[in-house]
Structure formats: C-alpha cells, structure tokens
Amino acid sequence: MNFFDAGILHFLNGFAHHSWTFDFWVHWLTADDFQKGGPVALLLWWAWFLPSERQEENRQKLICVAFSAVAAVLVSRLSSEVLPFRARPLHLSALHLQLPYTVSVTELVHWNSFPSDHAALFYALVTGLFLVNRRIGIIAFLYVTLFISIPRMYLGFHYPTDIIAGGLLGGSVTWLACHPVVRGKLAPPILKLTASSPSLFYACCFFYTYQLACSFSWVNKTLSTTLHITSGVMTKLHL
Numbered sequence: 001m002n003f004f005d006a007g008i009l010h011f012l013n014g015f016a017h018h019s020w021t022f023d024f025w026v027h028w029l030t031a032d033d034f035q036k037g038g039p040v041a042l043l044l045w046w047a048w049f050l051p052s053e054r055q056e057e058n059r060q061k062l063i064c065v066a067f068s069a070v071a072a073v074l075v076s077r078l079s080s081e082v083l084p085f086r087a088r089p090l091h092l093s094a095l096h097l098q099l100p101y102t103v104s105v106t107e108l109v110h111w112n113s114f115p116s117d118h119a120a121l122f123y124a125l126v127t128g129l130f131l132v133n134r135r136i137g138i139i140a141f142l143y144v145t146l147f148i149s150i151p152r153m154y155l156g157f158h159y160p161t162d163i164i165a166g167g168l169l170g171g172s173v174t175w176l177a178c179h180p181v182v183r184g185k186l187a188p189p190i191l192k193l194t195a196s197s198p199s200l201f202y203a204c205c206f207f208y209t210y211q212l213a214c215s216f217s218w219v220n221k222t223l224s225t226t227l228h229i230t231s232g233v234m235t236k237l238h239l
Helices: 003-013 020-031 033-049 055-082 117-132 134-154 160-177 180-191 198-213 217-236
Strands: none
Touching (some): 003 160, 020 033, 033 055, 033 117, 033 134, 033 198, 055 117, 055 160, 055 180, 160 180
C-alpha cells in the first residue's frame, strides 16, 4: 500500500462511523443511479443548446463525447479483467479501516478495484463538457469529484489511484475522440440528422441521456441477462 492512497483513505475514514445519517447519505450517493448520472445528463443538454458562435463545432464534440464515454467504460472494464486483481480498501484488513455504518464487507468483493469504471465514464463526460464550455466543465468536474468520486473512496470502494487512473483513462479517450481529425470523420454525418431527421436524432439523444441518468443500469441488466441466457443455452447444448 503506497503512502498516497493510505494517507487519503485514512483521512476520509476519520469521518466514518460517527453519524449513521451521514454514512447513510454518502452510501445513498453511490447507490442511487439518478443522482450520479442525472445532473451530468442535464449539463450535456445545457451544453447542447448553449448559444455560441461555435455551436456546430461544440455539438460535434458532444457527439464524440457520447461515443468516448462508452468506449472509456469498455476499456476500463477490459483493463480490470486483464490487470492483476486489486482488492478494494474495505476488504483489505491491513488498512484497519473503520467501515461506515451502512457498508457491508461483502460489497463488491469479487470486483477488481483498479481502475474505477465510474471515474472513466464520468471524467470522460467532464472532459468533453470542458472542451465545449469551461464553466459547464468546471461545474461538472466539481460535481463528479464531490458527489461521485470522494464518496466511493470514503466508503472504501476505491483507492485514490483507482479514481485517478479511471479519470485519466476517460479524459484521454475523450480528448482523442474530440481531436479534429477524429471529430471530422465521426460527428458530421450524425449531426446532419438534426436537419434531415430531427425526430430520430433527438429520440436517440433522449434514450442515451436517459440511460446516462440511470447510469446505464438498463443496459447493464440487459447485457447480463443476455449473457446468462446464452451461457445457459450453450451449457444445455454442450457447446
């Protein structure tokens, strides 16, 4: 355990297990899907309709951000599968953490801690919002840091380096996606739909931001169910 991770975790842990109400509230912040993705989805819509002389360019960036956020999560998930397993702080007895009142030691027990999928997703979106408008980007950064990242460290779900690695991953993917060369090939054909088929375009935008507001819970459940059914069918067929 490095001093950086241990120092921050022990500092945050000093506030744990003193107030059941506070611990419950922090735990709710990590458990409730809408409070994680909802405000960020609202900021994306704000950025989309924000008047600007560079509105078309900004909208191209936001289209790229929609793709980069999903790509960042996929890369993060793949990384956690191939990298050495890292137990989460609440499962590491050597840290001697006092768990918050509402946290169970059985939570996330089989999930690799590094890197943070949440950080990869939300800092990918933060980076895109910052590239479009600094004020909105700063608001998004503060929200994601205070209400998504820090609570996950407070509860012992992640080390600070998990968050930093996920954030750098998400930010890098978005930066690459918004590069003029990539953006020029990816975004314009999709942006044309706003004129040729606005009903289809905004229906898709609503679906995407609705899923984001729910932290893609429907997508995760659908994929998990599909994989479970497929695995069962293959087992019965002895494949």
